[in-house]
Amino acid sequence: MSLLISLTATLAAGVTGRAMVDGEEKDIFRSSSGRRAPMMVILLSTLVVLAVTGAGPSVAQDRHSAQRARMVADIAAMARETGGITGRPRLGEAVMTAIGRVPRHRFVPLPQESLAYENRPLPIGEGQTISQPFLVALMTDLLDPKPGDIVLEVGTGSGYQAAVLGELVAKVYTIEIVEPLGRRAMQVLAQLGYRNVEVRIGDGYDGWPDAAPFDSIVVTAAPAEIPRPLIDQLKPGGRMVIPAGRSDERQDLLLVEKQPDGTSATKRLLPVRFVPLRRDRGAR
Numbered sequence: 001m002s003l004l005i006s007l008t009a010t011l012a013a014g015v016t017g018r019a020m021v022d023g024e025e026k027d028i029f030r031s032s033s034g035r036r037a038p039m040m041v042i043l044l045s046t047l048v049v050l051a052v053t054g055a056g057p058s059v060a061q062d063r064h065s066a067q068r069a070r071m072v073a074d075i076a077a078m079a080r081e082t083g084g085i086t087g088r089p090r091l092g093e094a095v096m097t098a099i100g101r102v103p104r105h106r107f108v109p110l111p112q113e114s115l116a117y118e119n120r121p122l123p124i125g126e127g128q129t130i131s132q133p134f135l136v137a138l139m140t141d142l143l144d145p146k147p148g149d150i151v152l153e154v155g156t157g158s159g160y161q162a163a164v165l166g167e168l169v170a171k172v173y174t175i176e177i178v179e180p181l182g183r184r185a186m187q188v189l190a191q192l193g194y195r196n197v198e199v200r201i202g203d204g205y206d207g208w209p210d211a212a213p214f215d216s217i218v219v220t221a222a223p224a225e226i227p228r229p230l231i232d233q234l235k236p237g238g239r240m241v242i243p244a245g246r247s248d249e250r251q252d253l254l255l256v257e258k259q260p261d262g263t264s265a266t267k268r269l270l271p272v273r274f275v276p277l278r279r280d281r282g283a284r
């Protein structure tokens with residue numbers, strides 16, 4: 001009952017000025033009074049839905065943005081704790097803002113939704129996982145993303161890392177080997193309006209030659225060794241962040257910096273655990 005009363009109060013405030021209708025702010029009484037009745041019907045029916053479900057889109061949105069703000073604080077704390085070994089005790093402002101904007105709950109299966117803003121990896125089906133938010137933030141930060149950059153991701157998974165990059169750079173190309181995951185990621189990214197993210201189904205070991213060279217490359221599944229084609233597709237001066245190692249249990253997160261002369265320097269950053277980078281059957 002109190003919900004209904006407070007919502008009615010929202011309506012009362014709305015009719016004297018502007019109100020949210022179908023996600024758009026509208027000036028309710030700007031035009032002739034003939035438009036009042038239909039607008040009232042829309043508002044009242046929205047209220048009925050709100051009263052029945054107990055939480056409208058804006059209530060849910062507020063809850064999620066508060067949860068995201070907490071997650072951003074957790075990530076900042078973990079960055080401080082690990083700063084001694086990662087060399088990045090403070091992650092860039094733009095990266096943190098991007099993490100604070102992307103609705104991670106939309107990238108996880110429904111049963112995981114209530115855990116979406118915990119700082120931990122979660123299962124996304126097909127035996128795969130969405131990475132821990134701290135790692136997504138750190139790996140993004142290590143790429144030093146700039147607004148004009150063209151970035152390749154290998155291992156789309158849920159599409160979450162691609163969305164975070166999509167907030168920061170001009171264009172993201174991302175490859176997923178498991179078709180149902182790639183299809184689902186395409187759908188969610190399109191629904192959320194990430195028009196600068198292109199998803200392809202295939203083996204990312206070979207990169208994306210048609211779109212190369214890239215300002216940076218992020219790999220979110222672990223090969224035993226850094227795939228040569230990915231180094232080749234990096235621009236001179238470009239950066240690649242990749243977990244690599246021979247064990248499925250433990251790999252090292254590596255930062256590869258391609259020098260202007262084409263050689264590359266690799267730094268070992270911290271021990272991590274990612275799903276293995278698979279190879280297409282019949283591939284080299």
Ligand code: SAH
Pocket residue numbers: 128129130131154155156157158159160161162175176177178181202203204205220221275276277278279280
């Ligand atoms: N970046 C993802 C994390 C996904 S986990 C996210 O934000 O959710 C790693 C993903 O890499 C898995 O979905 C796995 O299927 C995929 N993968 C493994 N080997 C691959 C390969 N050779 N090419 C492309 N994707 C691969």
